[in-house]
Amino acid sequence: MGKVIVDISMSLDGFVTASNIRPEESMGDGGQRLHEWAFNSKDDRNREILAQGGKATGAIIAGRRTYDTSVPWWGADGPTGPSRLPVFVVTHTVPEEVPEGSVYSFVTDGIESTLQEAKAAAGDKNVTVMGGAEIAQQYIRAGLVDEISIHLVPVLFGSGTRLFENLGDEHIQLEIAPKVVVTATAIHQQFRVVK
Amino acid sequence: MGKVIVDISMSLDGFVTASNIRPEESMGDGGQRLHEWAFNSKDDRNREILAQGGKATGAIIAGRRTYDTSVPWWGADGPTGPSRLPVFVVTHTVPEEVPEGSVYSFVTDGIESTLQEAKAAAGDKNVTVMGGAEIAQQYIRAGLVDEISIHLVPVLFGSGTRLFENLGDEHIQLEIAPKVVVTATAIHQQFRVVK
Numbered sequence: 001m002g003k004v005i006v007d008i009s010m011s012l013d014g015f016v017t018a019s020n021i022r023p024e025e026s027m028g029d030g031g032q033r034l035h036e037w038a039f040n041s042k043d044d045r046n047r048e049i050l051a052q053g054g055k056a057t058g059a060i061i062a063g064r065r066t067y068d069t070s071v072p073w074w075g076a077d078g079p080t081g082p083s084r085l086p087v088f089v090v091t092h093t094v095p096e097e098v099p100e101g102s103v104y105s106f107v108t109d110g111i112e113s114t115l116q117e118a119k120a121a122a123g124d125k126n127v128t129v130m131g132g133a134e135i136a137q138q139y140i141r142a143g144l145v146d147e148i149s150i151h152l153v154p155v156l157f158g159s160g161t162r163l164f165e166n167l168g169d170e171h172i173q174l175e176i177a178p179k180v181v182v183t184a185t186a187i188h189q190q191f192r193v194v195k
Numbered sequence: 196m197g198k199v200i201v202d203i204s205m206s207l208d209g210f211v212t213a214s215n216i217r218p219e220e221s222m223g224d225g226g227q228r229l230h231e232w233a234f235n236s237k238d239d240r241n242r243e244i245l246a247q248g249g250k251a252t253g254a255i256i257a258g259r260r261t262y263d264t265s266v267p268w269w270g271a272d273g274p275t276g277p278s279r280l281p282v283f284v285v286t287h288t289v290p291e292e293v294p295e296g297s298v299y300s301f302v303t304d305g306i307e308s309t310l311q312e313a314k315a316a317a318g319d320k321n322v323t324v325m326g327g328a329e330i331a332q333q334y335i336r337a338g339l340v341d342e343i344s345i346h347l348v349p350v351l352f353g354s355g356t357r358l359f360e361n362l363g364d365e366h367i368q369l370e371i372a373p374k375v376v377v378t379a380t381a382i383h384q385q386f387r388v389v390k
Binding site (some may be wrong): 012013014018030033140148150152154155156157158162163164167168169170171172173174175176178180182183184185186187 | 370
């Protein structure tokens with residue numbers, strides 16, 4: 001049985017996008033800084049982390065806003081490109097136009113139902129909740145997340161979209177997974193949710 | 196010449212206290228969780244990090260609220276106990292009662308002046324800005340901080356005092372110091388501010 005993992009790049013001050021998100025800049029002004037480790041690094045360990053994450057993942061969950069702002073870049077293949085992992089989009093309404101032959105499924109009856117479909121598609125592999133922040137928060141709050149995987153990027157954005165908000169007042173205990181990987185562009189760290 | 200270091204324990208969701216701070220619970224309800232690595236760990240590396248930080252520090256800067264909530268616990272010796280490092284408190288007014296023979300100085304003309312006094316006292320050693328969050332923010336925003344040292348604790352508080360807030364919209368670039376120490380109770384990580 002695979003795990004449910006929130007996997008996301010975050011600035012040291014807790015933002016997963018910079019401010020001023022718009023169709024041309026889905027990560028906000030300067031927000032691509034958060035993905036430099038993944039797309040622009042000469043450090044093999046960054047590529048390995050990306051590749052390992054990809055291999056272990058069987059399905060992806062994304063929020064509707066993430067889908068809307070990202071689909072122009074992702075195209076029909078989705079965020080994993082040629083790997084074409086299925087992407088389940090949590091949404092209220094199915095969009096009228098979807099790229100032909102695409103990897104996207106739209107689930108309109110809530111996060112639990114979306115997770116069931118994603119799990120079925122993932123088989124023994126993990127389901128990765130890639131964001132946005134609101135969807136990640138909903139899954140964490142519902143106690144449905146097994147692991148939080150943070151690629152901590154050495155920058156302070158000052159503003160943007162915070163990952164950890166609206167989680168309520170309950171303290172959620174985590175365990176540090178010992179394998180932290182430190183590169184120049186990100187500290188890759190994983191936390192297990194204690195249930 | 197020593198460095199100016201913001202050194203603080205933070206939950207994964209960015210809080211440096213839990214909610215409901217009051218005289219009996221200066222860290223808020225359950226907030227002492229953030230200091231378990233320092234005071235309640237069997238892992239020698241945590242003790243070493245505390246000891247190393249102590250040895251490299253020549254003076255401490257604290258905000259007035261931190262002083263007010265903490266002085267009942269710290270007493271005359273201050274947060275470093277028997278080491279009795281001098282503590283410079285940023286404040287608008289000098290408190291009427293201060294423990295006799297204490298390590299505290301009160302500086303009423305702003306953060307830069309406080310830093311000057313702290314640097315003079317620290318000599319070749321570092322000045323540590325221990326918080327609270329507002330004072331740390333003021334020093335970061337003013338460009339006066341050389342390093343941010345975060346003891347990242349595996350818990351989500353959901354609410355409390357955020358470390359990184361009110362920093363404006365400018366992105367502040369950081370560099371990851373390669374020596375990250377991973378223990379069960381905290382990931383100790385340091386970031387140099389790129390100036």
